[in-house]
Amino acid sequence: MIDINQQFPQLEPASREPVFDPGDVIAHRRYGYRGVVVAVDPYCQADPGWYLANKTQPDRNQPWYHVLVHDATHTTYVAEENLLPDDSGLPVRHPWLRRYFSEFDGRHYVRNDDPFTLE
Incomplete structure (x- = not known):
């Protein structure tokens, strides 16, 4: 039997600052979708079951981002290594x-004080 605690030890925040901030418009390197960062975690805080189901399983000890996906009704949770800045100037829907x-200033969204939740 796999010891989940051994496979998923307690992580510390990444030793570097996140590249992206809430309000930044991004594109996914592999899947090509666009979106806007709504929240940042210093490391992957998803439960082990979710992480193991993730096809790519990027390093958990890096910033991870909650992203509102353009032209969709869902969010994604993405490792920093999979994101690129989107300099198209196009808004996200x-x-x-x-x-x-x-508001949107043509390249960045201005984040309000409402905490991000998945509800």
């Missing part, structure tokens, strides 16, 4: 956008 952001 997502039904939760106004819940977390007050």
Whole structure:
């Protein structure tokens, strides 16, 4: 039997600052979708079952981002190594956008104070 605690030891926050901030528009390196960062975790805080089901299983000890996906109704949880900046200047369309952001300046969304939740 696999010892989950041994396979998933307690992680410490990554030793570097995140590359992206809430409000940054990004693109996924592998899957090509665009989105906007709504929240940042200093390391992967998903439960082991979710992580093991992830096809790519990137390093957990790096910043991970909650992203509102353009033209979708869901969010994603993405490791920093899989993201690129999106410099298209195009806005993101997502039904939760106004819940977390007050405006778009043509390259960055202005984040409000509402805490991010998956509800």
